[in-house]
Amino acid sequence: MRKPNPHPPIPAPGEGKRGEEGYLGYLLRQAAGAHRLKVERALASLDVTQPQFVTLTMLAAYPGLSNADLARLAVLTPQTVSVIVANLERAGSLVRKPHAIHGRIQHLDLSDSGKALLKTCRERVHAIENELTEGLSAEAEQNVRRWLVSVATGAAAKA
Numbered sequence: 001m002r003k004p005n006p007h008p009p010i011p012a013p014g015e016g017k018r019g020e021e022g023y024l025g026y027l028l029r030q031a032a033g034a035h036r037l038k039v040e041r042a043l044a045s046l047d048v049t050q051p052q053f054v055t056l057t058m059l060a061a062y063p064g065l066s067n068a069d070l071a072r073l074a075v076l077t078p079q080t081v082s083v084i085v086a087n088l089e090r091a092g093s094l095v096r097k098p099h100a101i102h103g104r105i106q107h108l109d110l111s112d113s114g115k116a117l118l119k120t121c122r123e124r125v126h127a128i129e130n131e132l133t134e135g136l137s138a139e140a141e142q143n144v145r146r147w148l149v150s151v152a153t154g155a156a157a158k159a
Contacts, residue, residue, distance in 0.1 A: 028151070035128070042124040046117065047091075051076055053125065055084050056110065056118040059094060064107040066099070093117055 011018050013030060022030075039050045048056075054074045059065060062073065071081040085108060088094045093114030099105035110118065133141050149155070 035132070038128050039125055042128060043121055046120060046124075048117065048121055049084075051080065052084055052088060053118075053121050055081070055088065056093065056114060056121065059108055059110050060115065060118055063109050064097075066105050066107060070108065088114065 013019075013034070017023070017026070018030060036050050039053065043049065043053055051074065054076070055070060058070060058073045062069075065073065067081050067085060068078060070076075070085070071078045074081065076084070085094065085096075089096065092111055094108055095111050096106040096108060099107060136144070
């Protein structure tokens with residue numbers, strides 16, 4: 001004879017509090033987790049993690065960043081960025097250059113192989129982002145982007 005399960009069944013994503021009835025903060029976290037998993041799977045064969053992809057992307061957009069700047073931009077801890085930078089440098093994807101004035105600060109730049117790796121990563125991630133916006137009008141997509149930025153900047157709380 002089986003004992004009855006004393007715990008309620010866990011709802012699938014999209015159901016109960018994991019669905020439209022859920023708290024917005026939880027839904028944002030759930031969506032971010034699902035997106036991260038898709039990106040991780042898409043980049044796995046390249047031996048690139050999602051935080052490494054973010055690091056490569058930020059260095060391409062803002063060359064010459066320091067580790068501290070990179071940590072703030074990528075929303076990662078300085079310790080995590082140090083490990084990521086060391087791994088990407090070991091792989092030949094980025095190079096460190098000394099700061100012109102401050103001897104302890106080093107600027108980071110993508111190497112040619114890092115730029116090529118980022119191009120391949122972007123192609124895969126772009127396909128995932130296309131799936132995210134599939135079925136949205138340009139105006140709806142812009143509204144989602146605007147709302148996400150307002151959440152990130154705290155503007156949503158001020159409105």
